[in-house]
Amino acid sequence: MVTIAIIGRPNVGKSTLFNRLVGKRLALVDDRPGVTRDRREGDATLLDIEFTVVDTAGLEDAGAQTLEGRMRAQTEAAVDAADLSLFVVDAKSGLTPQDSFFGELLRRRGRPVILVANKAEARGSDVGFYDAFSLGLGEPVAISAEHGEGMGDLRDAIVAALGPEVFDVEVDEAEADVEVVLDEEGEPVEVYDETKPLRIAIVGRPNAGKSTLINRFIGQDRLLTGPEAGITRDSISVEWEWRGRRVKMFDTAGLRRKAKIQEKLEKLSVADALRAIKFAEVVVIVLDATIPFERQDLQIADLIAREGRAPVIAFNKWDLIEDRQEVLADLRERTERLLPQIRGIQAVPISGETGTGLERLMKAIAETHETWNRRVSTAKLNQWLERMVAHHPPPAVAGRRVNVKYMTQVKTRPPTFIVSTTRPEALGASYTRYLVNGLREDFGLAGVPIRLNLRKPANPYASRKKRSH
Template sequence: MSFTVAIVGRPNVGKSTLFNRLVGKKLALVDDTPGVTRDRRPGDAKLIDLRFTIIDTAGLEETGPDTLEGRMRAQTEAAIDEADLTLFVVDAKAGLTPLDKTFGELLRRSGKPVVLVANKSEAKGSEGGFYDAFTLGLGEPVPISAEHGQGMIDLRDAIVAAIGEEVAFPEEVDEAETDVRVTAAEVGDEAGDEIEPEYDETKPLRVAIVGRPNAGKSTLINRFLGEDRLLTGPEAGITRDSISVEWDWRGRTIKMFDTAGMRRKARVQEKLEKLSVADALRAIRFAETVVIVFDATIPFEKQDLQIVDLVLREGRAAVLAFNKWDLVEDPQAVLAELREKTERLLPQARGIRAVPMSGQTGYGLDKLMQSIIETDRVWNKRISTAKLNRWLEHTQVQHPPPAVSGRRIKLKYMTQVKARPPAFMISCTRADALPESYVRYLTNGLRADFDMPGVPIRIHFKAGENPFENRKKKR
């Protein structure tokens, strides 16, 4: 992107609505409640022929630095410092307030280019608020309606005039041609799928951080980044939007998603919290590996187990992170207890990787990242058809399928139909009669014999076709 633009203003003037309009998606949560946005959220914006990075911010408020609102304001001021241009949004319908004038003065002192935006200008009686905006001394306001998309051409012209055409339209540089490598995984293997594709350690990795409220998810990501990028504090439920951040770990790009704390469904009553949880669920579906953060001082609450089960049912690779390890008094005894509970309470994810760590001190972060990479490697694993069928034959010799109604079920052929997560298809007789206990036996055998701990494994059974099924009997 050529330049960066920050959207600022007091609470409930329509900043997130304008952000969603410019990125072309409903990324930011929008509600009539003031102060919905708390963290600064970046996105790729498109406005007519302009392409730039847009940053949604929390509403500016006058308050002490130690309060939640004060920490939110610090995040907004960091976005202003980072941006090349600021869109100062005021509510033309409600008119100017003392807060608008205070923050107008703050922006004037920043020395950055500012475009004054009068939102909600389509409303009846908004003319007064529009003309009042001239008194801020930030130039002529641009009347728009972020909700209905009105005034976007005028906004585009104002941005170009404020930042200059050289910055707005940088000269395109011809990119060098890159080598295109065709792997066996892309074209298939004519010799019977014998080649197992290697794991690509250079591919960017998407990781979602989930857990109960106040488990330390945002603190963990801030420790990875080495800066206070996300809003944190002792209050539970600070994070609302699912915020993505990028950083490099040993030369590999990691895109992490911070999500809102997920409480029990029965306790989620407010509309805003429902939107936050829905946003967190979307982040889980978009991610490849999901880190479930447990509070090590009160681990394995019922909600913790439900979150792990949700992640596995979505087919994501899962890693457990026992946070706040610096508060544990007897680490060895607690670690042994956690290992026992993990095996006993999560049988559907046998061998799942669990790492004790502390987002506050940085203890265990390298081990956590290594576990994430190893789990993603297993999640992407592919096994050749020849190996699978040799394994299937050996497994049936050790423990044959049961006989149902006097007729033994036969497992004929096995192949892997997909990875991410590993999924297999077995051709057999009477697939509907195979008991669940034997399916678990096959799943555990695959997990142990092919070294696939902690990831969901799916096995589909397909009954062989009877060639005489539709043939009429000869009289």
């Protein structure tokens, strides 16, 4: 079996990640650094892959004969024995000289490494996340080991590093063999392939009609349905084709408020549904058109946006609506007002019972998936940024205007951008919203989460100043 070691300096959350992967509290977790001293192994499961995971002592720069030095030797032995290492840094507190020292050490060892930016759910963690690029270990994977966020991205990074054949899983064809062409500025641009498979999760409150919808899609009564809420307990996957394109669709247990989740079995079902969301590319939120936008619906949509998945709304049970034009106008107005974080989300009225609107829903899914994969060239982004800043200058702080210098897109799925600015903390939420809304409108990025991160440009003289003291 594949062995993966978790490494990093003390107190970055290695043991919390270990416990998350093995599904038990096997490792002691405490705010004090240095609680873990020996290597600890466990059997880990991450979505559809399994491996042996090794928790290690925190890396410290100390003499070989000291306790810390002997702990470090144990960790280095674990790195050499493992097929892959997860180098964990703390995005919340940012990089330290220790992180840089051990990043360099790992590069010299030449062993496979994935850089993991933990505590990414914390306010202000964006700066630490983007500083992690400077370690030279590739793109960091943002996670929250404590809350289980970003586990789908971590799974994809592990499979990409070791190969799908190692875990006996299918290649994520949406990411593999991407065709690249040059745009008019000579920059490489990925070409979206409309034939690549789609991974779709169907989520919603109990009894919204999720299983009925999937049965209608595949044309058979594959999934048990009925008037009782909570019939589906496992995340069931079905495969079929739409316009010659392979579709893998996951039906999930209904998600209800925590206070109403009492049985152990239902808790497991909800956890299974949350895993399906993290593993999917597009997530269809099925709302009951007769009682839409209850608090739980909005929480589900917010969770999908935070996970960075591509969301689509299906207003189900449309066959029960009488004044359809008026109701549809009202639903679309409420969608824009209640879900500003995914402005422009595609919302389609359907009936799982009669099959009405299913072709439109699939078209919306395919379009949203394409948007989620969209990349904008750096040249176009900076021309656009110049116009946006000229039209609406950033705020002034203590009489000095905040200087917005540069912008680039660092990843897709979802579209993620960095803006370089002299005063990231002073730019403000309203100005960030202005830029995000402009990106949606001008580059066709409506309806998907957009990550916009502000960072201060590195000072090239900082290290020189330190040496002079």
